[in-house]
Amino acid sequence: MRPYSASGPGVWKGALLAGCTLILSAFLSSCSVGSTSADGGPAQTATALITFCDDGVPDCPPVTTFSLSQMRDLVVKVDWFGVAPGNHTQEVRVMLPEGTALQVSDTGFLIGPESDSSFSSLQSVRMAGSWQAQRQETGTWSVDVLLDGRTVKSETVEMTP
């Protein structure tokens, strides 16, 4: 996926369009998983779109490269599509360049039978003043999102000094 360079309030709409594109491409790639509701409902193909921004920047436009010394918080937005009705658990793993998890966040959510099978979440990783910034944990960070224990999507961001 190309890095976002857009800014302004319309960028999340752009992200949604990209998400729709991703839904199509998901059928050709592996970033999807069949999701089954907790009560055994029909399986669906769940896909996820991951975008990043720094909430220290007005309107938090999606970008994929951040300056550790300049940024405020790393905001991870996950948009789910095609999730089967029922209770689900989203796990967001923010992984450091060495491959270990910096932060793991679990979020339970419910897709109702009448819903459009979508769900969105925001995870914020405090960066300003953190040891990651102080100790210059630069390089390629990755974020993995899992649905009910299975990895659905991974994305990377670049952290520069």
Added chain:
Amino acid sequence: MKGQAGRKNRYPGREILAALVVISICIPQLFAREQYTIQKSATNTQLRAADATLDHANPNTADGALTTLTVATSNTTANKRAVVQFDVSALPNVGIKMADMILYIQTRPARNRTYQAHAITSFFTESGVTWNSRFSTGTPASNTAWNTAGGGGDYNGTTTASATVNTTSVTCPNTNATAVTFDVTADVQSAYNGGTNFGEELIDSNEVTGTGGTTTFYSKETATAACAPALQVTYVQNVTNLSATPGNGTVTLNWTNPTPITGATVLEPYQGTLILRRASVPVDKNSYPTDGSDPALCSTQGSGVVVFDDKTNANTFTDNGACGGLVNGTTYYYKVFVRDNKNNYSTQYSTTTGVMSSAYTSEIGVTPGATAASQFETNWVDATYSNTLAAPSLFPNDVIMVGTGTDLLFGISAATGARIYPPVSLGGAVTSRSPVIDAADAALGKDVVYAADSSGYLYAIATATGQILWVVNPTGTTTNAFTGGGGVRLTSVLTPPGNPAYDLVVEGTNLGANTTSNQILGVNGTTGAVVWSVTGNSGTNPKMDIVNSTPLIDYKNNAIWVTTRSAGGTAQPSLWKINPTTGAVLATANLGDTDASPTLNDAGTILFVGTNAGAIYAINPATGQPFSPSSNYISLDGPVISYPAVVTSTYPNDIVVFSGTLAVHAVNYNYLTNTFSTAWVAPTTVLVPSAPITFTGLGKVYVGGNDGLIHELNLATGLDALDITINLNNGFNNKPAFVGNPSLDLSLMRIYVTTNDQRAYSYAFPF
């Protein structure tokens, strides 16, 4: 393997054959060494346990104090679920092989029901959990709702185990009472493998459309102890008191073999140990002997070599290099696995990695040398599962508390490195040092640690047991993530002592992008009630940016000092002087963004503040302003890391030691002329240093680097006199480990650090 209904009907009829097949597959796990049942009793009070019913019809009613748990499918608005969390403190140092959660029935359902157990994924409190909320406490009163729309819990959507309750199930305490059993092995192993332990949520499998099925189980509050929820755990213990003694080309290990835990059923006898060794790097957690196997001496197991293969319950081993000679000056890491006579080892399956894991198995590092001066050894090594580099907090010669980015708080014995209990699961990450207060000094009358997490929760936790004494969300918001640690103003050291009757815990908020209305909070350390709060941009208060630092308690000047960011400039304050009694803002200073905590000199006459621009300011505590307009020192080395350390020097100087991005610096401050001068910049490069630690009279400075080393610098010259190698390969991307801020234990004369190889280490100092 799913859970089954009551034991007496576990393998009925033709299912016996299938069951035998299952058993044969699982043989290595079934013959582990000990089995212990965790159940509330006079001797196991389950201080950290919690259970409650979540009642959809009464969605804001907390039922945690009831003697029963109810799971019901009545209709879509009257369902009931139960949450059950066990205190597994009785088993602090084990490899989990199997865990069954067992519930006993008070009232049977009118028709057969199947119940599902799901791992709960969010922090909750027994006293505050309801259908709608998982947490309700604090001042101002605040409820934290479950994330799941419609309430009823945040749980893993995948069922961990299921069990049935029949119309013929036998209620407790009758003879042959049905044990409704859920195999929760995976979830318990996860909790012993760096995951959180919030217990299980029980849900009727046909909750949406089913009607008329209600089962009442006993809760831990029941007076009939035998009917209380139980967790039957099968495990292999680790060794304890592992120590290493370096020699000239040799290493000797000693340890204490486990003895069965009181009350446990012995399934197989312990037989000995198997030890893996690796040079320069700890044996990684996915290197282990496979259950049922007996690896040959000198064979390779993952990243380790088998150097000891004992079946005589030996408790010592001298490595003379039989499986490859030991090179003086090289650090060797040993990992010790206990085995039983079926060769089951003190390992467990990791649900995170999908493989067996040995992360919690005892390990130690040691460096042989030709002379005593060149020999080093760790006192202990402990897995933390976290990259957090905050300094471990401690009470000397007693306990070390390590908060993690993975929502855990570890309690570790300072003397042995043994986990005192399995880590406490919290609502969020702990990114700073959490203050530990001993019972003799604490108004609470208990050894206590005050921890603040990224969910905005503040906890008082007994360090001896891991029991959460109180937990509050003092801001009442969900947007605050505490980033800095807490400062504690002890009433016992006030003059006169005891007024007020409580210790005051002071924390600053981190409201993310909010640069104006953050808060400084004074909280009653006995109750968790907010005593006062300072809110930026409110009343006469100026704007307040996020707080990333730990407040300084200034007894001499009767003040609390807090540093903050200042929206990237100097137009708003970044240093705050607070009245500890009222919370009134006494003074502010606009020094620019500041993440480092302030430090007072020994005399209490000068406050030193290090800013993100790399400046050190000398502040007059009386006024809260720099002593003179020119009274600062610019390092040009990026932000000051964590805090400046201050040492009394030759009259009329203090020495301020601090780390920037690339070097450790020392500056003299002449308090007669109010001028700074450079003392030294560490001539030996400490690659991306941690904060330094030193104190008056020590004569040395200790600092960790991104080079896998702890550096011992000469305070007078900055010379890098001695280093200890911790880990030259973090085990993940072949780079040296980042070594975090050190802590010093002046009773045991030990230095403690955490690293991004997800371990905590202890060494003797001076090196």
